[in-house]
Amino acid sequence: MPMSERSFLGLSAAGFHPVAYTQWGRDDAARTVVCVHGLTRNGRDFDPLALALAGQRRVACPDVVGRGRSGWLPVPALYGYPQYCADMTALIARLGVEEVDWVGTSMGGLIGMTLAAQPNSPIRRMVINDVGPFIAKAGLQRIADYVGKDPVFEDLAAVESYLRFVLMGFGRLSDSCWRHMAEHSARRRPDGRYGLAYDPGIAEAFKNQPMDDVDLWAVWDRIQCPVLVLRGADSDLLTAETAEEMTRRGPGAKGNVRVVEFPHTGHAPALMSEDQIAVVRDFLLDA
Template sequence: MSFLARLGSWLTEKPSYEMRQRRVQCVSAHGLHHMAYTEWGDPRNSKVLVCVHGLTRNGRDFDFLARALADEYRVVCPDIVGRGKSDWLANKADYGFPLYVADMVTLLARLDVEEVHWVGTSMGGLIGMLVASMPGNPIKRLVLNDVGPMITVESIRRIAEYVGNAPVFVDKAAAIAYIREVSAPFGPLTDAQWGHLTEYAIKPTDGGFSMIYDPDIAVPFRTTPLVANVDLWATYDAIQCPTMVIRGADSDLLLHETALEMASRGPKAKLAEIPGVGHAPMLLDDAQIGIVRQFLLADT
């Protein structure tokens, strides 16, 4: 092929950008720490999508969604501190939403863009709600994946039973079996999908493999009495950007009546329910990804 032919090919072909792994330095009341994140798509793209994971998960949960949307966005998937490749905190009492929100504001400043779209699963959705409720925030479209402003004490107790209590696994097969058991509400995933969710959720350790999150992220669950539902309606009502709520039809964390109320007040979220799934839809298959894509790109 001649040089001119190759040049023409380079100019007409759509560029393909590999995943990039980066870190940003953040601060807490007790010192500095690094938050890791993966980034997909054109690093020069001013359209940015931030995807934030659930309590014991990490940013690699969004690999499939990120690949599917990298043609439209620079997709940024952080590991919230204490998870994935991010640092573990020395002062375990710092694990909580005030720090998580502050870290995300630091990340948004690093990205150097005026606005972002946001997809948050469970904890990641709560962080998104908190940021989106603030005056002058940069979130212009918000997807809340199986989380809302009312969280039942029963679901919190269920989560508290396994957070920080994972055993050491003798091999990856044992790790997959454990994750399939505790994460059964994710729904009927394929073996390959369970393998992906396990691959980035564990790390080698003495005697086999352990979970890649700090067990002490469970400290708030152990020190805070679990006696009442969590009520964040005032936060939700302050959100002004277009919002979508995705609910697992069998979810015990986001009740159906809560989702319906979210559709009628505050930002009046668009509601999509995923049959056969509890907490939470993992956005791994084409159907679930399509719901997110259609909402985020509705006005583009």
């Protein structure tokens, strides 16, 4: 399937910045899917899913600003959901469509929820991967303990070893999946060694406010589109209780929410194995 690396300019209070995205499938596909990654990740995490969808959909997988091939903001305090939502709105405009389907992992799911809750939202169907409208501070603290660090690695094997540890919640992945993530999660440093492909400044939001539970039920209650909620059975970010409550409130009150739980997985299902891809593909193509 056709795959290309593209970019556009986003705008923050500090000026313009490049936002990179990978596109799979044809420009004239009947529908478009936008896949948005988690806090420290990048759009290439979705390569296996995008490839599975590209025969029937155009799939755009952005690197949220500060990650992957996208630019870094000169003022770390600007990293946050208002900026992320503005950039994703610009991406939808660049794609030239009035509707999109959304797949969001963790941070990407929260961006999707925020956009889907707005009046006249362009999001038609949404997959939320291991995040919800209530996040306990214990899960946030675990992420805060490693995000923003800037370790240095001698080679890609060391990068892969690090990712296998900090992302163990992704579940039982093949060696080729871990290698793929390492290749796209590393940036080459001037000294020839490797760093992680994200701006350590994205951790600014964790440093400047007290760690507490996050309650976004008011956002969830405004969403009207059908939602597929994915949960790792061992997740500390999306509890079983919150996932169940999501089926009763907001779009769930109208029977528009389905929850699927994956065993032997924490935060967050990687969406790289065939069983996980099949669940997402069936939901998106069923409409």
